[in-house]
Amino acid sequence: MDEDKTTRVTVRNITDLARLAGVSPGTVSRALAGKSLVNTKTREKIEALAREHGFRPNQMASGLRRQKTGVIGVVIPLGHDSRQQISDSFFMTLLGHLADELTREGYDLMLRRVVPEDDADWLDRFIGSGMIDGVIVIGQSDQFDRIEDVADGYGPMVVWGNHTEGQRHCVVGTDNRLGGRLAAERLIAAGATRLAFLGDTTAMEFAARFAGAQDIASRMGLPPIITLPTHLSPDRASEEIAQHLAARASQIDGIFAATDTLAALCLTELRACGIAVPGDMKLAGFDDLPIARQTVPPLTTVRQDIAAGARGLVDLLLRRLAGEKTESLVLPPQLVVRATT
Amino acid sequence: MDEDKTTRVTVRNITDLARLAGVSPGTVSRALAGKSLVNTKTREKIEALAREHGFRPNQMASGLRRQKTGVIGVVIPLGHDSRQQISDSFFMTLLGHLADELTREGYDLMLRRVVPEDDADWLDRFIGSGMIDGVIVIGQSDQFDRIEDVADGYGPMVVWGNHTEGQRHCVVGTDNRLGGRLAAERLIAAGATRLAFLGDTTAMEFAARFAGAQDIASRMGLPPIITLPTHLSPDRASEEIAQHLAARASQIDGIFAATDTLAALCLTELRACGIAVPGDMKLAGFDDLPIARQTVPPLTTVRQDIAAGARGLVDLLLRRLAGEKTESLVLPPQLVVRATT
DNA sequence: ACGCAATTTGCAAACGATTGCAAGATTCTT
DNA sequence: AAGAATCTTGCAATCGTTTGCAAATTGCGT
Numbered sequence A, B: 001m002d003e004d005k006t007t008r009v010t011v012r013n014i015t016d017l018a019r020l021a022g023v024s025p026g027t028v029s030r031a032l033a034g035k036s037l038v039n040t041k042t043r044e045k046i047e048a049l050a051r052e053h054g055f056r057p058n059q060m061a062s063g064l065r066r067q068k069t070g071v072i073g074v075v076i077p078l079g080h081d082s083r084q085q086i087s088d089s090f091f092m093t094l095l096g097h098l099a100d101e102l103t104r105e106g107y108d109l110m111l112r113r114v115v116p117e118d119d120a121d122w123l124d125r126f127i128g129s130g131m132i133d134g135v136i137v138i139g140q141s142d143q144f145d146r147i148e149d150v151a152d153g154y155g156p157m158v159v160w161g162n163h164t165e166g167q168r169h170c171v172v173g174t175d176n177r178l179g180g181r182l183a184a185e186r187l188i189a190a191g192a193t194r195l196a197f198l199g200d201t202t203a204m205e206f207a208a209r210f211a212g213a214q215d216i217a218s219r220m221g222l223p224p225i226i227t228l229p230t231h232l233s234p235d236r237a238s239e240e241i242a243q244h245l246a247a248r249a250s251q252i253d254g255i256f257a258a259t260d261t262l263a264a265l266c267l268t269e270l271r272a273c274g275i276a277v278p279g280d281m282k283l284a285g286f287d288d289l290p291i292a293r294q295t296v297p298p299l300t301t302v303r304q305d306i307a308a309g310a311r312g313l314v315d316l317l318l319r320r321l322a323g324e325k326t327e328s329l330v331l332p333p334q335l336v337v338r339a340t341t
Numbered sequence C: 001a002c003g004c005a006a007t008t009t010g011c012a013a014a015c016g017a018t019t020g021c022a023a024g025a026t027t028c029t030t
Numbered sequence D: 001a002a003g004a005a006t007c008t009t010g011c012a013a014t015c016g017t018t019t020g021c022a023a024a025t026t027g028c029g030t
Helices: A002-008 A014-021 A025-032 A040-053 A059-066 A089-104 A122-128 A144-153 A176-189 A204-219 A234-251 A260-273 A306-321 B002-008 B014-021 B025-032 B040-053 B059-066 B089-104 B122-128 B144-153 B176-189 B204-219 B234-251 B260-273 B306-321
Strands: A071-077 A108-114 A134-138 A157-160 A171-174 A195-198 A226-228 A254-257 A282-284 A301-303 A329-331 A334-336 B071-077 B108-114 B134-138 B157-160 B171-174 B195-198 B226-228 B254-257 B282-287 B300-303 B329-331 B334-336
Touching: A014 A025, A014 A040, A025 A040, A059 B059, A071 A089, A071 A122, A089 A108, A089 A134, A089 A260, A089 A306, A089 B089, A089 B108, A108 A122, A108 B089, A122 A134, A122 A144, A134 A306, A144 A157, A157 A306, A171 A176, A171 A306, A176 A195, A176 A204, A176 A254, A176 A282, A176 A301, A176 A334, A195 A204, A195 A234, A195 A260, A204 A254, A226 A234, A234 A260, A254 A260, A260 A282, A306 A329, B014 B025, B014 B040, B025 B040, B071 B089, B071 B122, B089 B108, B089 B134, B089 B260, B089 B306, B108 B122, B122 B134, B122 B144, B134 B306, B144 B157, B157 B306, B171 B176, B171 B306, B176 B195, B176 B204, B176 B254, B176 B282, B176 B300, B176 B334, B195 B204, B195 B234, B195 B260, B204 B254, B226 B234, B234 B260, B254 B260, B260 B282, B306 B329
Parallel strands: A071 A108, A071 A134, A134 A157, A157 A171, A171 A329, A195 A226, A195 A254, A254 A282, B071 B108, B071 B134, B134 B157, B157 B171, B171 B329, B195 B226, B195 B254, B254 B282, B282 B300
Antiparallel strands: A108 B108, A301 A334, B300 B334
């Protein structure tokens, strides 16, 4: 009979539960928070009641009072190429690992995609919302300056992207320039002498990859690397690649694609043009996504360690939340030789 | 001189701003919320001050008071196959579209991955946190019953997955069984008579795809379809597929893969075994991910309209938030014939 | 000028959990 | 058994915004 009554009661807040337990709200709060100040028997009673009624303290109220939310914001600026990018495997995989790491540290993840062109205020707005304790920015896109501005006044921010000499925001990323060198070295070692870079060099990461490749080309006394700009979305990119190939294929014998995704598309177009890989054309990608193993022939590429990147991002962010002043983290890329070079 | 003073003041809450504007906090709140009750000149003054100081109302406090947060939870239960799944292109693409749709509707997205085995309480915990206005569950995994339980007491929930006769939770998904029929029909039309299904049939969606294929096999008087269970993570799956092929390849002439990802891996293994596709073996996938166009030969598959799915999920969720009682939405799959059948 | 209606504002009580402080209850000393 | 020391608890303010209600201001017609 008593059971009927208790289960009928709805308990929506800590006060209701306190009434049931015959104690004050403060005690319930302390008990549920696992503080040591509360008597073991009282705690057990409260915990039992909480379990029985499926009670969970309201995170909003808690967040408001404690001035921390337990939520980390993850924002993806869609800068130069609004449409695609998010379904870019690389970012998505990174996001997955981030979710894992943050969960493991007891944080929730609030995801936001923004189009900086439409909303100049995107970063401040997110930070100022009071909803998040810190923010991870995935990709600098073309927003380097804005991120720099914010970094001066706001500590708990870490950015995935390219490290530039003297920058003020804390960044985690692969050494893209080195990666570019590795790719170019391999292409050249495989016999290529007239190289092209496939991808949009206005994106910082890509620019660095290009620059690395150019370093090597210059050092070896080869002609400057041609750039073949493309968008990232597969449908547009395919067309653009086809056009590039039609116009330039005869002038080059090696392609360094900014991304495995682009490399895979390029491979398809090359096949359509009847250009043999690696016979007539060497090809290298970047990222080492799963697809790199499945193209025909399998793709030579530069691997980024995504899991390590995610771990780095979260680790640095937590340190910054604790007040520490952290340096950027630059991860080494690794050449993976398969069959396109 | 006045400017110096005003810019020096930090304004962290609505009360500070009210002081500056010489009005009461209530008025500021109304002005910023765009309510009609406030005088135009006062409003403009307040808006100007807010802009000048970069003030943004605290979402936590607002959420607490209004009892709504403007955040939708998106949860991915990692049931039968913890590791991979999230980097599964399909889910990630869906997530991307969800982010777009929710943003467009003015909602934020809180992402959570859970391992139901470790945390039986995953769904209630999320819902009860007070942080989200509603929840979208991506994939039923093996948690059908738990979702059903919750659905009775909690309205604003929509699930991506398979629709089962008489279920109580609102679901959006492709007609997997029909999709399975389409795939099997095509395989058979291409000349296959002894079919196998590649994938783990304990996942509901996959089970339905298998059942659809079996429908057709039975109707045509063909032998029962063999199941070749695999995990979803590429590394494990590759091995498992190789083993399956070694053991069974001679007994079958058509494979229906639960997923394009699996189909692509399978294609690689088939090539390694020297089995010609579609000559010796027909192959069909499911999803129509970008990779389906890039395999060699390009993959015949069953397309799911991911964007429409995301739109459906968000649309139904919003309707439910408005109190409406909505039916499930079953989307038609579409056969895409390429070169593996 | 005056009264009445229509606009604008301010007041103060919510929303639900946390926490410093002090009071009350136990236990321990001597 | 009294007093000190230690545990437990309750009280009430606080986090920052919203909103019902009432007060104050304005506008309007006569």
